[in-house]
Structure formats: C-alpha cells, structure tokens
Amino acid sequence: MDNQFDPNNKIIQLLLRGMGMEDSGNPEEARLLFDEAWNEATADFEKFIAAYYVARHQRNISERLKWFETALRFALKMNDVAVKSAFPSLYLNIAKCYEVLSDSEKAKKNYELSNSYQDTPSDQGPFYHGTKADLQVGDLLTAKEESNYRPELKMNHIYFTALVNGAGLAASLAKGYGRERIYIVEPTGEFENDPNVTDKKFPGNLTRSYRSQAPLKIVGEATEWLRRTPEELRVWHEKLANNTGEIIN
Incomplete structure (x- = not known):
C-alpha cells in the first residue's frame, strides 16, 4: 500500500478490531490483534501504525519506549504529510516514557520536539x-x-x-x-x-x-x-x- 490511510487495508482492519476489543474491555485479545498486525505488516506505513498500537499495550516502560521509538523510526522514513501529523503524539509518548525512566534531559528534548510540530497543517492538497x-x-x-x-x-x-x-x-x-x-x-x-x-x-x-x-x-x-x-x-x-x-x- 502507499502512505494513504485505507480502512480496507488488512493491517488497518486488524488494528480496528483490536480497538474494538479495547472498547469492550478485552485488552488481552486487543494485544494479540495488535501483535498480529505488526507481524503481518510489510510497508513502512503499516509498520509505523502497528508499532504504535503494540507500544500502547506494553506494561514494561522500557519496552513501551522501544516500541514508540520503532513507530517513530518508520514514520520518519516517510516524507508524508499525514504521517507528519502523528509526530506530536509520537514524541509526546516518548517524552513521557523518558520521564518515568527519570531521564529528564531526553524527556525535555522530546517534549520540545512534540511542541515543534504543533503548527498549522502543511497539507497542499488537492x-x-x-x-x-x-x-x-x-x-x-x-x-x-x-x-x-x-x-x-x-x-x-x-x-x-x-x-x-x-x-x-x-x-x-x-x-x-x-x-x-x-x-x-x-x-x-x-x-x-x-x-x-x-x-x-x-x-x-x-x-x-x-x-x-x-x-x-x-x-x-x-x-x-x-x-x-x-x-x-x-x-x-x-x-x-x-x-x-x-x-x-
């Protein structure tokens, strides 16, 4: 797939099913679906979005940080205006992880990066x-x-x-x-x-x-x-x- 969001994409559908499990109070089933999405993802866009959801279900803060940084790594590989809109959220989550890990310098750096992307949309259309x-x-x-x-x-x-x-x-x-x-x-x-x-x-x-x-x-x-x-x-x-x-x- 290209970088455009497609609700018919198999990886997106797995993630949506996982979110449905979250909403219905079944976090373990959700985690399995997010893991499946990551394992089946092939394109950078798919890996970026799947890693983001795998990260959210990590109980260990170091593992959570690793997965958010994985999501960011794939996001940065794409020069895409839609994916760029996710940078504030990605950097914010990474900053919070470093804060819990008592690394104030890296937390501050990532909070600043998150804020630097909070600007007017740069989408040129059509x-x-x-x-x-x-x-x-x-x-x-x-x-x-x-x-x-x-x-x-x-x-x-x-x-x-x-x-x-x-x-x-x-x-x-x-x-x-x-x-x-x-x-x-x-x-x-x-x-x-x-x-x-x-x-x-x-x-x-x-x-x-x-x-x-x-x-x-x-x-x-x-x-x-x-x-x-x-x-x-x-x-x-x-x-x-x-x-x-x-x-x-």
Missing part, C-alpha cells in the same frame, strides 16, 4: 468535499449548515479532506436525495486539523481531514473514487446512529 448537493464550479461552500450526523447541530466549520475516498464516504452519508458528488475545493482562509478525528483512534490526522471557518471554493469535480457497497453503508449508518460522543464544533 482537497475534496463530498455531498449530495448540485453545485457549480465557482460556488462557495460555507459553514453554518446542518450537520450530516446531528441534524439539530449547526456546524461552525466547513469540512474537507485530501483523500478522495474519504470524501466519497462523506458523500454517501450526506443528507439529501441527489447523486453523490465530490467537489475539488480550495480553502479561502486558514484551516486546521479536524479535532473530531485527530489523535482519536489513530495518532495524528492520518485521514487528512480538515475544517475551516472560511468558505471553500469549488474548482472542479472528481468522478473516480471507491464506492461503498450497500452493506458497508448500512454498517456506517449504524455506527453513526450508535455514536453518542460529542462533536467538537
């Missing part, structure tokens, strides 16, 4: 927005619309992604009865990592999901993306219906 609305090149997408997931919520931001398949999923789940559309968009102002996904299940912003209070300008339309099956969409709708977490607006 960017996409998925919807069922019939729009034209030159139109502006603005905030203050109803949430697709909480109809009672007026969104303070307009959301977009640099992964066309992520925009395709958003189009599939969007309200309305029009056909699914993915517009190529350009931010007209500053934007930030979407806090609803950043450092939630995965470190950083691997889905390259962003939001802005400024409008997005439509500059084109994408026609090729991975379509979800009816069964996959049914599962996604169930997940959204059962999600009681707060939306960071």
Whole structure:
C-alpha cells in the first residue's frame, strides 16, 4: 500500500478490531490483534501504525519506549504529510516514557520536539468535499449548515479532506436525495486539523481531514473514487446512529 490511510487495508482492519476489543474491555485479545498486525505488516506505513498500537499495550516502560521509538523510526522514513501529523503524539509518548525512566534531559528534548510540530497543517492538497448537493464550479461552500450526523447541530466549520475516498464516504452519508458528488475545493482562509478525528483512534490526522471557518471554493469535480457497497453503508449508518460522543464544533 502507499502512505494513504485505507480502512480496507488488512493491517488497518486488524488494528480496528483490536480497538474494538479495547472498547469492550478485552485488552488481552486487543494485544494479540495488535501483535498480529505488526507481524503481518510489510510497508513502512503499516509498520509505523502497528508499532504504535503494540507500544500502547506494553506494561514494561522500557519496552513501551522501544516500541514508540520503532513507530517513530518508520514514520520518519516517510516524507508524508499525514504521517507528519502523528509526530506530536509520537514524541509526546516518548517524552513521557523518558520521564518515568527519570531521564529528564531526553524527556525535555522530546517534549520540545512534540511542541515543534504543533503548527498549522502543511497539507497542499488537492482537497475534496463530498455531498449530495448540485453545485457549480465557482460556488462557495460555507459553514453554518446542518450537520450530516446531528441534524439539530449547526456546524461552525466547513469540512474537507485530501483523500478522495474519504470524501466519497462523506458523500454517501450526506443528507439529501441527489447523486453523490465530490467537489475539488480550495480553502479561502486558514484551516486546521479536524479535532473530531485527530489523535482519536489513530495518532495524528492520518485521514487528512480538515475544517475551516472560511468558505471553500469549488474548482472542479472528481468522478473516480471507491464506492461503498450497500452493506458497508448500512454498517456506517449504524455506527453513526450508535455514536453518542460529542462533536467538537
């Protein structure tokens, strides 16, 4: 696989299953799935993300440090904007390990490295927005619309992604009865990592999901993306219906 986050990738699926085990109170089963993901990982991206989850289940602090540093080593091998977004989390976890090990100098160094990456996203796009609305090149997408997931919520931001398949999923789940559309968009102002996904299940912003209070300008339309099956969409709708977490607006 390339460095793009793909929920259909076997390693990502193993990690998601492991997270599900964590959520249901089965940490040992989760650990076995994370170990399996590491053992089957081949690409640098897979090894980076698998090592991160193996690290989280280490009881011995030296072993935890070793695995977080392994995750960082593979992350640094990739010149990838999405993986770069995980650096604050990786360096922070490494700093905490050194702190427990009473190595204040290395802890301080890694805390500083973590803070040095806490900046505005450097993603250059191209960017996409998925919807069922019939729009034209030159139109502006603005905030203050109803949430697709909480109809009672007026969104303070307009959301977009640099992964066309992520925009395709958003189009599939969007309200309305029009056909699914993915517009190529350009931010007209500053934007930030979407806090609803950043450092939630995965470190950083691997889905390259962003939001802005400024409008997005439509500059084109994408026609090729991975379509979800009816069964996959049914599962996604169930997940959204059962999600009681707060939306960071």
